[in-house]
Amino acid sequence: MPAQASNAPPPILAESVTKTFRVPEQRSHTLKERALHPLRRSGHESFRALTDVSFDVRRGEFFGIAGRNGSGKSTLLKCLAGIYGVDSGRIWMNGRLSTFIELGVGFNQDLAARDNVILNGIMMGLSPREARARYDAVIDFAELREFEELKLKNYSSGMHVRLAFSVAIQVDAEILLVDEVLAVGDAAFQQKCFDVFNQMRDDGRTIVFVTHDMGSLNRFCHRALLLERGSVIHLGEPHEVADRYLELNFGRDPEAAGAARDARGGDGEARIVEAWIEDESGERQSSVTQGQRIALKALVRFAVDVEDPAASLYVLNEEHVAIVVATSQRENERSGRFSAGAQALFSFAMDNVFAPGRYSPLFTLAHRGTGLDLMDRFDGAFTFVVTGIEAMGGVIDIPVEVAIERQPLSATERVQA
């Protein structure tokens, strides 16, 4: 944990931040609508997005804000950035602020890189002189020197993202607010982003990072905050936050059971009623031996007629990393039609290559397509233990053939020797 000067105020301090959105029930945008339905205007619903959120971020800290979709984490970030005003409570900042809510905001497709880089720099708070001075560094970092004369619309999406990211990091802000911009780009680019953020953190900058990816939360953050329905439910070590997050999501915590029932997810057109793990002989088990054949099974009941459902399995280890992900859609995209009341058993059989330890499977059931249109999400309410004679330390133990062969030296190497 970075040390904090005792007297200096923290880079970010939020005190009892509360934010309510007024959501008109019926948006009336034209005079005619207003004239015909004069009473409709009164129909406002207020939606409490943040309730009494207090925290501080220490200098040089990588601070995570976690929460499920709709928990208020992006709203909180926008309040910190000054894009939304808060209803009550106060926020203080110490240091120059830069916001990465979206990369390349305000880029104009018809202009060349230079105009866009300079305007974006000014947007982020640079003076035009500073922005011009940094242009070369930006273009070089983005590796776009040979394309600098091109209009942005002729850039590939990868080039676009590279340019936007280079602009963003050239602003030497002391405090960075980062929304899930890292969800874009390929794995290599994401790694580059994280390398940059780690470098910035080592330089003593303060970074606030909004995510629902517990992997990056664990990897990068010093501390984290967990939001649920606009309230802080945990503030502390990232692994504690990650645990609470998964409890919330998968409803393992009795305290959060109410929330989890709502959050079981999916449209409920089908439900996974039961899930279990079987060994080679088809017996249900709670512990399985490494190297055997195992099968994870889920029994599904359909509430309405469903066409081509797909089930997915995630096996998470104790660090909540998905070790195995499989989907029925791969083999059976057209799984057929299931009428209301029908039941189906989805079975995922595999060699038990898991490293010794405890695992928690998670099943999801989706409509055919992207796999995101969920009918149900089920944590299985069970865990299983893998036992093995030797743990090599990897997350999986697949059979590896190891060989050692002596190699004759070549003539030149013999001479050098």
Next chain:
Amino acid sequence: MSSRVATHEHLGRPIRGPRALTDDWSRFWHLTYNIARNEFKLRFFGSALGYLWQLVRPLLLFGVLYVFFTKVAHVNNSNLPGQEHYGAQLLGSIVLFTFFGEATSGAVRSVVDRENLVRKIQFPRMVIPLSVVLLALFNLALNLVVVLGFTLAEGVTPTLTWLELPLIVLTLAVFATGIAMLLSALFVSLRDIQPIWDVVSQVLFYCSPVIISVETVREKLSPTLLHLYMLNPLAVVFQQFRHAMVTHATISVDGALGGWVAVLEPLAIVVAIFAVGFWVFNRSAPLVAENL
């Protein structure tokens, strides 16, 4: 934890959420200028004549109106005073009105069209309508060069009253800015503003001395109606342009209104519209990101 530090006096810069203006005026100006500059670059991107179109457009309108109203419709009664150099008067008024139209009509959708910026970056919101007005000012500057060239070519001799030009432009710019602020803020929640303003600006075009000179209007209207006509700030601006820049034979604004004190009335309207526009925009600025 926060209560411990909250007792300190200096906690840093309070974050107050989005506002219309800012303390950082240099950033405010740089943003306004660079947005307007990029728009200017884009305006004629890919067209063969480039920004020459900015000059050609009012000239074409001028050509049509000039031929029609001098050769066909004979609106200028040559018995009245101030009818010489009608071409220069008409062109100047058209160019000034073009500025007004660009600044106001361009501002209507400006905040909504820049939704992406408004929702994702903290910056003083007033930058948006002001950059539209600034862009129109760039174009006006170009066009005024042509107008002055044309005026000299018509044989008008420069006089000391040409020094009034910056004041005339300033009055018009303040008026246009007030309307730009008002319209861009209202359009966020009331989308009818666009067609309404299209009609209103047409009406303003014909209710101002662009084609028909104040002298001709004065022949037809009662003094009360003439006074009403001259309360329109555009009428004041165009007429003073004709008087100061083209020929002193046209009636001056104070002449038409009956004294310099009465000139304060249309000027008060300009100030009032600016104030209302500012107030409305300032009031809607903190919530505009949520209401879009």
